[in-house]
Amino acid sequence: MPELPEVEALALDLRGRLTDRAITKVHVAAISALKTFDPPVSALEGTLVDDVTRHGKFLDVHASGLHLVLHLARGGWVRWRAEVPDVPPKPSVKSPLAVRVVLDDGSGLDITEAGTKKRLALYVVRDPQDVPGIASLGPDPLADDFTIEALAEILQREGRKQIKGVLRHQGTIAGVGNAYSDEILHAARMSPYKPASTIVDDDLETLYAALRQTVGDAVDRSRGLAASELKGEKKSHLAVHGRTGQPCPVCGDIVREVSFADSSLQYCPTCQTGGKPLADRRMSRLLK
Known part of the structure; x- marks a missing residue:
């Protein structure tokens, strides 16, 4: 997408x-x-x-x-x-x-x-x-008025909602979807299941920097490319999204996946969840 x-x-x-x-x-x-x-x-x-x-x-x-x-x-x-x-x-x-x-x-x-x-x-x-x-769009994450204080207010308002869903909900933050939310959380070394309102202090600063840099760098790399080149450019710079089973480019651990009805998320256990794999209900059913 x-x-x-x-x-x-x-x-x-x-x-x-x-x-x-x-x-x-x-x-x-x-x-x-x-x-x-x-x-x-x-x-x-x-x-x-x-x-x-x-x-x-x-x-x-x-x-x-x-x-x-x-x-x-x-x-x-x-x-x-x-x-x-x-x-x-x-x-x-x-x-x-x-x-x-x-x-x-x-x-x-x-x-x-x-x-x-x-x-x-x-x-x-x-x-x-x-x-x-x-x-109904939320604020643009690259806008000048999208400050760390603005992000903090969003996270507190979203309460115990998982940060993965908060990042990709267009009415909360505009423009970030499934792929870049995976990449932002990997860059922040943060679990996709972390409750939004618990992200404070150093974690807040880390997430804000990862969000702005991940999306900003992708915009800079894409600027000037023809439409026919954009999909390849995006795919070639993804660290975890769409790379299930491949080594994490940061630590070498295997990128894992959690599947849902119509989407999935990818993450690195070592970088993001303290080495613990997240439960994947679809895979659990297959193993029964």
Whole structure:
């Protein structure tokens, strides 16, 4: 799933490609992706792209007072095409193409979604705050006003909730998902199950530094890369996420996993849990 660093880099890449270009057509190939009806998608035709920005994990294409907002969900991506076909795409459950944006010079964007669970969302709105997911976003962890005091207030408010869930909840902190929450907690040498309100003093300083540095470094590495390079860049710099069974790059212990219904987390026992593996109920059932 694209998270804050990748979406930030996508916004920067698309800003350079789309700004001052006119949108001539938006083809919605997967009607399930379209979440709004007023203004209609056709209202984007003839608009001029002014900017491309980010809100958490949402992409926002500003076009003559309207906003084409995208949430790429787990399997979505944006592919730049120097030339798009003249024939509009046909809706097909077998095709990954969800939306095609055509520009006045014949170039455009293909917005695709892999997998069978279709969660990609497209909104056409007059104000990005009209998108429920944007209106409910928590603070951006790279914003100047996201201070250590702001993080401390969040952690105390969340009480006994596990820090892993707190970090990835978009209404609490915007832009951090499953992958970077694993990486932040590994950098902080902290258990994903640690209760939020117990993180104080030195632990608070450690977590704040790990959060800002992990996400900030990923943004710096991604800045300037084309969309086609971002997934590979992210994967090549992950210490624990998606590396179950491989050695931890810090201590050499084996990276372990805890699985849930629709996701999983990865961690290093030596670095994060005092050498003790966390219980994985799915694996426990398999061993019975």
